[in-house]
Amino acid sequence: MSLIDHFKKGLARSKSGFMGRLDGLFSSGEINDDFYEELEEIMVSGDVGVKTSIKLVDKLREEVKNRKLKEREEARKLLLNLIIDIMNSGENPAEPEEKPYIILLVGVNGSGKTTSAAKLANLYRRKNKEVLLVAGDTFRAAAIEQLEIWAERAGVELIKQQAGSDPSALFFDAMNAATARNIEVVIGDTAGRLHSRYNLMEELKKIHRVIGRNIAGAPHQVLLVVDATTGQNAVAQAKNFNQSLPIDGLILTKLDGTARGGIVINIQDELGIPVCYVGTGEKMEDLASFDPEDFARALLES
Amino acid sequence: MFSNLAEKLQDTFRRLKGKGKLSEKDVDAAMREIRLALLEADVNFKVVKEFVNSVRERAVGQEVMGSLTPGQQVIKIVNEEMTSLMGDKQSALAGPGKEPTKVMMVGLQGSGKTTTAVKLAAHLRREGRRPFLVAADIYRPGAVKQLEVLSDSIGEKYYSNLEIDPVEICREGLKMADREDCDVAIFDTAGRLHIDEDMMSEIGAIKNEIEPDEILLVVDAMTGQDAVNAAASFNEAVGLSGVILTKLDGDTRGGAALSVRKVTGCPIKFVGVGEKIEALEPFYPDRMASRILGMGDVLSLIEKAEASIDQDKAREMEKKLRQQQFTLEDFKDQMVQLRSMGSLDDILSMLPEGGNIPKEIRQMSLNENNLKRVEAIISSMTREERYNPSLLNSSRRRRIAAGSGTTVQDVNRLLNQFNQMQKMFKQMNSGGKKGMAKKMKKIKKRFPF
Numbered sequence: 001m002s003l004i005d006h007f008k009k010g011l012a013r014s015k016s017g018f019m020g021r022l023d024g025l026f027s028s029g030e031i032n033d034d035f036y037e038e039l040e041e042i043m044v045s046g047d048v049g050v051k052t053s054i055k056l057v058d059k060l061r062e063e064v065k066n067r068k069l070k071e072r073e074e075a076r077k078l079l080l081n082l083i084i085d086i087m088n089s090g091e092n093p094a095e096p097e098e099k100p101y102i103i104l105l106v107g108v109n110g111s112g113k114t115t116s117a118a119k120l121a122n123l124y125r126r127k128n129k130e131v132l133l134v135a136g137d138t139f140r141a142a143a144i145e146q147l148e149i150w151a152e153r154a155g156v157e158l159i160k161q162q163a164g165s166d167p168s169a170l171f172f173d174a175m176n177a178a179t180a181r182n183i184e185v186v187i188g189d190t191a192g193r194l195h196s197r198y199n200l201m202e203e204l205k206k207i208h209r210v211i212g213r214n215i216a217g218a219p220h221q222v223l224l225v226v227d228a229t230t231g232q233n234a235v236a237q238a239k240n241f242n243q244s245l246p247i248d249g250l251i252l253t254k255l256d257g258t259a260r261g262g263i264v265i266n267i268q269d270e271l272g273i274p275v276c277y278v279g280t281g282e283k284m285e286d287l288a289s290f291d292p293e294d295f296a297r298a299l300l301e302s
Numbered sequence: 303m304f305s306n307l308a309e310k311l312q313d314t315f316r317r318l319k320g321k322g323k324l325s326e327k328d329v330d331a332a333m334r335e336i337r338l339a340l341l342e343a344d345v346n347f348k349v350v351k352e353f354v355n356s357v358r359e360r361a362v363g364q365e366v367m368g369s370l371t372p373g374q375q376v377i378k379i380v381n382e383e384m385t386s387l388m389g390d391k392q393s394a395l396a397g398p399g400k401e402p403t404k405v406m407m408v409g410l411q412g413s414g415k416t417t418t419a420v421k422l423a424a425h426l427r428r429e430g431r432r433p434f435l436v437a438a439d440i441y442r443p444g445a446v447k448q449l450e451v452l453s454d455s456i457g458e459k460y461y462s463n464l465e466i467d468p469v470e471i472c473r474e475g476l477k478m479a480d481r482e483d484c485d486v487a488i489f490d491t492a493g494r495l496h497i498d499e500d501m502m503s504e505i506g507a508i509k510n511e512i513e514p515d516e517i518l519l520v521v522d523a524m525t526g527q528d529a530v531n532a533a534a535s536f537n538e539a540v541g542l543s544g545v546i547l548t549k550l551d552g553d554t555r556g557g558a559a560l561s562v563r564k565v566t567g568c569p570i571k572f573v574g575v576g577e578k579i580e581a582l583e584p585f586y587p588d589r590m591a592s593r594i595l596g597m598g599d600v601l602s603l604i605e606k607a608e609a610s611i612d613q614d615k616a617r618e619m620e621k622k623l624r625q626q627q628f629t630l631e632d633f634k635d636q637m638v639q640l641r642s643m644g645s646l647d648d649i650l651s652m653l654p655e656g657g658n659i660p661k662e663i664r665q666m667s668l669n670e671n672n673l674k675r676v677e678a679i680i681s682s683m684t685r686e687e688r689y690n691p692s693l694l695n696s697s698r699r700r701r702i703a704a705g706s707g708t709t710v711q712d713v714n715r716l717l718n719q720f721n722q723m724q725k726m727f728k729q730m731n732s733g734g735k736k737g738m739a740k741k742m743k744k745i746k747k748r749f750p751f
Binding site for chain 2: 194227253
């Protein structure tokens with residue numbers, strides 16, 4: 001199955017919720033106050049957030065008035081463009097040029113960092129890159145074993161230390177190993193941490209510093225892993241992580257649920273951080289690049 | 303927890319309180335603000351609608367308009383409605399019977415089932431029961447190992463077997479629990495999406511096999527609007543008996559807490575409030591409501607203090623305070639105890655009006671480095687110096703600063719604060735009860751963290 005198919009599959013399942021309702025709303029009838037009210041409600045219930053929803057609806061109202069539109073079907077394209085405008089606000093990180101190219105995954109507990117690290121490793125492995133996984137979650141019980149199993153399945157190298165050891169020290173070793181072993185892409189897993197925990201965020205900053213001191217300009221990509229079912233807290237997560245270290249993009253996981261992923265629109269609107277990948281299943285191949293226009297189209301077009 | 307929601311609601315209430323008379327317009331304005339605050343907190347939009355309607359209905363009725371303090375009345379109504387939304391009373395786990403109580407954990411991936419299963423075992427152990435854990439998540443790599451490691455760390459028994467399927471694991475696990483003379487068996491199942499039919503039928507099969515007394519849904523408190531759909535699907539598939547909310551220690555606005563009960567009719571039984579194994583607490587709807595509304599939760603604070611403060615030490619401390627023998631050594635002890643109660647931010651949120659303490663100060667208190675620094679400075683003093691700080695001349699202060707990795711200014715600041723505290727305690731001993739509250743406020747200001 002191609003990546004695009006995976007992506008479609010993920011979104012198709014999502015359709016029954018948020019997207020299905022949006023589609024239903026636009027498919028017939030004329031534009032009136034009920035229409036706007038329902039649209040706002042659907043967007044809020046799709047985790048788009050109150051502020052962004054109101055903003056989108058207000059803009060739509062204005063455009064509809066300017067163009068004197070009557071039918072709902074005609075407004076569909078307008079909303080699509082408004083969403084695409086928001087979704088294109090950030091810039092996607094580049095493909096690896098430097099060698100070794102360091103990617104660091106961060107996020108709150110249970111968002112899917114370890115699984116995403118494995119999927120990402122697999123993705124680069126398929127592109128015939130020399131990949132090194134770093135088992136940086138030394139805190140959660142058995143997180144190292146979890147990544148070890150994945151690394152074996154993906155056929156990539158793994159560097160680890162004992163559970164409970166200092167992750168910064170591990171990353172120091174990993175950077176040296178990467179240079180010595182001629183590795184092309186390093187993917188670093190980290191322990192899940194709530195963004196409101198000062199000490200844990202400081203630990204993350206330290207990891208970032210240690211990597212940068214070893215290899216100039218690294219890490220080249222810091223990706224925040226966000227569970228697609230997360231609500232408005234995802235904005236707070238993105239904001240706080242971004243304050244501690246520059247976040248280049250998001251990995252949106254568990255999009256295969258009825259998760260509506262409306263939170264993406266919200267995050268992009270408020271922070272302009274692009275989504276790079278989406279996780280669409282439990283298998284190692286279930287990771288797809290994210291195309292904002294496709295996403296917006298999938299939301300609105302039947 | 304709930305900090306953002308509480309802040310927003312308290313702003314609304316402050317405006318209401320200032321008014322001698324409430325018009326319907328005032329109420330409408332307040333309801334609009336409450337509606338937005340709840341929606342932004344991820345409370346399900348259907349639940350918000352109903353909630354706001356019922357508050358509004360009561361607020362424009364006789365109950366409020368005729369009252370002398372209409373603002374207070376509205377707050378009271380919101381408090382009551384919120385408490386009832388979350389289920390009124392605390393609901394306990396099924397009690398011990400002849401056979402082991404069977405508790406099954408279900409939920410989406412990453413909600414925290416495995417960690418919570420072990421936390422629950424630790425909690426039950428503290429209550430004097432004999433828990434047993436069964437690791438039935440054979441899908442996620444490392445999940446079984448995670449349960450094994452966590453169980454070992456607190457010395458609880460468990461059953462795991464990667465050779466057989468989850469239904470058989472649960473059957474064998476239950477037998478084992480019985481044989482080991484345990485009175486409660488906790489079954490950790492794999493995370494699954496509520497729309498994944500195969501996986502949902504698997505928990506159905508497990509349910510039929512072991513006939514659990516409790517089926518608890520583990521829900522991430524940060525879940526958005528979808529929380530209720532997941533909860534409703536699980537409830538339909540297996541019939542839930544309760545919910546455990548996890549990761550409530552972050553800055554989540556906890557909309558799930560306010561919606562899940564309404565949609566499933568299942569009570570929230572526990573909340574996870576930290577990464578440590580002990581960080582699982584029973585859920586009290588009334589206390590939670592008053593915390594959200596900034597009315598404080600003194601009951602929980604007292605329980606927490608009782609659980610984490612050594613009673614003998616506290617008595618000794620009180621004596622010392624009275625006799626004005628409070629030394630730097632005691633100061634350090636206090637700090638260590640305070641830290642064991644959790645973050646200061648958490649404690650402040652349990653105090654009435656605690657939410658009024660400026661955000662900057664609350665955030666500063668999160669900075670545990672300050673606490674560590676104070677500890678380091680005091681630890682770098684000799685015993686003599688700790689009991690008699692007047693010994694500390696500039697050369698000694700330099701030594702202490704060097705020894706604790708701080709500056710002389712830091713040492714001076716600490717000593718100043720300590721001096722002020724001592725003075726305060728002296729006044730407190732001489733002053734009456736009324737002056738005390740005022741002084742306590744001052745102390746809070748001068749506390750070094």
